[in-house]
Amino acid sequence: MVLHPAYKTINNCFNTVEHAFEGLKGQRYVSTLLVLIFIGGLLSIQANLFGWLPAQIAVHTPTNHLKAIELVFTIVLAWEAVGLIFSLAHSVSISVGKQVEILSLVLLRNIFKQISHMQEPIIWEEVSAIILNIAALAFASLIIFIILHFYYRQIEPKNFIDDDHETKRFIITKKLIALLLMVTFVIILVGNWWNSLFFHQVDRTFETFFTLLIFSDILIMLISMRYRSCYRVAFRNSGFAVATLMIRIALITPPIYSAAIGVASALFILGIRFAYTHYIPSGYQQRREDMRRKNCHK
Secondary structure: OOOOOHHHHHHHHEEEEEHHOHHHHHHHHHHHHHHHHHHHHHHHHHHHHHHOOOHHHHHHOOOOOHHHHHHHHHHHHHHHHHHHHHHHHHHHHHHHHHHHHHHHHHHHOOOOOOOOOOOOOOOOOHHHOOOOHHHHHHHHHHHHHHHHHHHHHOOOOOOOOOOOOHHHHHHHHHHHHHHHHHHHHHHOOOOOOHHHOOOOOOOOHHHHHHHHHHHHHHHHHHHHHHHHHOOHHHHHHHHHHHHHHHHHHHHHHHHHHHHHHHHHHHHHHHHHHHHHHOOOOHHHHHHHHHHHHHHHHO
């Protein structure tokens, strides 16, 4: 069966954008950009300390060199978010793993946020007040990294839809959702950074992005039921949406709570993946599923 031209257009558009961002050239460009931004940030901060910047620019330029690290981490997070959006079209399980990866990087970035308001050089009297927060964030990110190792080992490259044509249609539908997410994320990113830089508002880019992901996870779950409706898949996709909600909560809580909820969310998706992989349906459920497959192929 030939795909509808609209499906082909969506598929070609997604593949072109993905290749531009995820290809070797795209990665090199981003790496070069990160280096230039980091060096430029350090030089701008130093110039501001020397009083060399015009007043209009100096007021928006920090005076702590650690702010340059925070800036680069934020850009890395934005790049990882783009990778997450692309993975959404290929595997729901991998995209959820990417969400937890981003959370671990956010925890590391928050360490630099914690100390970026201190004077230079850093002194113990200031660090001692937040040392527990720093330790919690650092060890939580490490634990999440270890959990993800076991999580990805549970994932098997297997489609839950038996019909190849239906599989292609479902993937292209997810690609359309991913493209819409990409456009929305860029709007959120630019809007939040603009307000943060010129109006000194708190940057809520990733909090807003993860809120959006909750709705996209539920949407994909509902669409997947059109192709295969069974308890095992419904529970996995619903559980992943809950994990996204947990990550969203972790982003707005104090550091120690953020670390604990982050580790809990990573353990939660690991448990879901393990249960999904080893779940054995009852005889009734299996007969019902076989009957549905038979009717779908008539």
